[in-house]
Amino acid sequence: MSKARASFGRTAGVHVALIAYTLIALFPVFLTIANSFKSRNAIFREPLALPTPETFSLIGYQTVLKQGDFLGYFQNSTIVTVVSIALVLLFGAMAAFALSEYRFRGNALMGLYLALGIMIPIRLGTVAILQGMVATGLVNTLTALILVYTAQGLPLAVFILSEFMRTVSDDLKNAGRIDGLSEYAIFFRLVLPLVRPAMATVAVFTMIPIWNDLWFPLILAPAETTKTVTLGSQIFIGQFVTNWNAVLSALSLAIFPVLVLYVIFSRQLIRGITAGAVK
Amino acid sequence: MNASDTKMTDISEIKRPRRWHILVFLLPALIVYTAVMILPLIETLRQSFFNTVEGQYTFVGLSNFKVLFGDPRWAADFWNALKNNFVFFLIHMAVQNPIGIALAAMLSIPKLRFSAFYRTAIFLPTLLSFVIVGFIWKLILSPIWGVAPFLLDSVGLKWLFAPWLGKPDTALIAVSLISVWQYIGIPMMLIYAALLNIPDEVIEAAECDGVTGWSQFWKIKLPLILPAIGIVSILTFVGNFNAFDLIYTVQGALAGPDKSTDILGTLLYRTFFGFQLQLGDRSMGATIAAIMFLIILAGVSLYLFVIQRRMRRYQF
Numbered sequence: 001m002s003k004a005r006a007s008f009g010r011t012a013g014v015h016v017a018l019i020a021y022t023l024i025a026l027f028p029v030f031l032t033i034a035n036s037f038k039s040r041n042a043i044f045r046e047p048l049a050l051p052t053p054e055t056f057s058l059i060g061y062q063t064v065l066k067q068g069d070f071l072g073y074f075q076n077s078t079i080v081t082v083v084s085i086a087l088v089l090l091f092g093a094m095a096a097f098a099l100s101e102y103r104f105r106g107n108a109l110m111g112l113y114l115a116l117g118i119m120i121p122i123r124l125g126t127v128a129i130l131q132g133m134v135a136t137g138l139v140n141t142l143t144a145l146i147l148v149y150t151a152q153g154l155p156l157a158v159f160i161l162s163e164f165m166r167t168v169s170d171d172l173k174n175a176g177r178i179d180g181l182s183e184y185a186i187f188f189r190l191v192l193p194l195v196r197p198a199m200a201t202v203a204v205f206t207m208i209p210i211w212n213d214l215w216f217p218l219i220l221a222p223a224e225t226t227k228t229v230t231l232g233s234q235i236f237i238g239q240f241v242t243n244w245n246a247v248l249s250a251l252s253l254a255i256f257p258v259l260v261l262y263v264i265f266s267r268q269l270i271r272g273i274t275a276g277a278v279k
Numbered sequence: 280m281n282a283s284d285t286k287m288t289d290i291s292e293i294k295r296p297r298r299w300h301i302l303v304f305l306l307p308a309l310i311v312y313t314a315v316m317i318l319p320l321i322e323t324l325r326q327s328f329f330n331t332v333e334g335q336y337t338f339v340g341l342s343n344f345k346v347l348f349g350d351p352r353w354a355a356d357f358w359n360a361l362k363n364n365f366v367f368f369l370i371h372m373a374v375q376n377p378i379g380i381a382l383a384a385m386l387s388i389p390k391l392r393f394s395a396f397y398r399t400a401i402f403l404p405t406l407l408s409f410v411i412v413g414f415i416w417k418l419i420l421s422p423i424w425g426v427a428p429f430l431l432d433s434v435g436l437k438w439l440f441a442p443w444l445g446k447p448d449t450a451l452i453a454v455s456l457i458s459v460w461q462y463i464g465i466p467m468m469l470i471y472a473a474l475l476n477i478p479d480e481v482i483e484a485a486e487c488d489g490v491t492g493w494s495q496f497w498k499i500k501l502p503l504i505l506p507a508i509g510i511v512s513i514l515t516f517v518g519n520f521n522a523f524d525l526i527y528t529v530q531g532a533l534a535g536p537d538k539s540t541d542i543l544g545t546l547l548y549r550t551f552f553g554f555q556l557q558l559g560d561r562s563m564g565a566t567i568a569a570i571m572f573l574i575i576l577a578g579v580s581l582y583l584f585v586i587q588r589r590m591r592r593y594q595f
Contacts (some may be wrong), residue, residue, distance in 0.1 A: 018382070028415045095308035098300075123567040127323060183298075197472065234528070
């Protein structure tokens, strides 16, 4: 009886702590979105209030949609992010499999060479990258961004995935070999499904810096047709810095696609973590 | 790797002396990585040994580095940025890791209700861009809007409020905490996944031995998630020593007030591409990039060769 009460108290404590941190995490986002629907006076008079019929206003959104092509920016960001993640996961998993599964001369050296990229910010090579993109005519194309982000994401993907692939049972793979599966089939049909949770983790890791990056869109693809959401909103907010309605609306528009993406994506992440775990 | 694996590899080596599949698996990653990342990086590092002397672009050895460390025009800025960068990193480690572990430990309690909701919500800021996060916090902490003083007032702490981002002695702490707020999801998720991967048998065995609650966490779970904490720490180190975007968005390229939030990334940007009256200096930029490279290399070497070697890997 007393044990049950103690555990109830502990559970309640855990919920209080988690709710408190959840509020800290969500409050700024909520504040931005709620205020983006209010008139200028209401934003300043009662920043914490939800928009009411008297204070409701879409003036900020009207300004934003008149001035910027947010739909186009969103499309560019999506293309770049999705293609880069797909390439990082495929190439990264293949390389991780080669490193964790086979013993060959130079294995450790190759692992170290690929791991170098975790610590080296690809930004440090920006000038030479820009020169290369100019030389190959890729400036102001989404391909340039995809190439850079694939290179940027690969090292971490290889690192994390090879850590996880070492935990995949050797017996399983050897059983596959005895059954006559080729090495490719072992990789695609046995190992990949087992490391799905790790792939989800890697996808999150890869996606965040790509979606959020300001640096490379600014340098490699600043043209109006190739602007990403991050660059587009940065430039927009910079121009409208004293127009609080417009700034809050632009921020909300930049948050909105992430929210939608996240609602779809977090389910996959959770499913991956819980269903695929090798135990 | 165990004995049966070695034997297996030997057998396949006899059957197929050339194992082309290894090359096929490695090649795509190698090509993209080498061409887009490594070669440009080497080229940039090479330029740190070159400078324009009397209109001639020549090899100057280490003199760029001497200028950066000792020349009155450069040294003060450089050492200031380096010091700030270390403070930035230490604040991250001291705040982000304990909170991340605590959140993950609470979320991994079996049958905890709403845990999916908490997890999803707490991870959300991590997905937002620096541009969004920087501007949101700039607005919230702005004395003009008054959200921060209002909130502090509601808990009776209004006297605590100050324009933190605008004061030289608090600006760096404020920016670091904004960055922690944004990235707490990463340590939380990685450690959470590590906790979930601990087999039930291990926990059950511990419970049979009477190890529960706190002592179970410290004696059983924490040692098993140490590799995850190691990964989190090194990721934080690397991320902090090439950080740029957040400070650029919140405090501008000059990393104000009075360069109190200047870190190596912002210094590199100002030096490399120039800002306002200052002209861009490719060679000195490459030199700062080389310093950042060395610092990060030192940290990662420490992790790979000292810390990671000492960690045991458990295969369940």
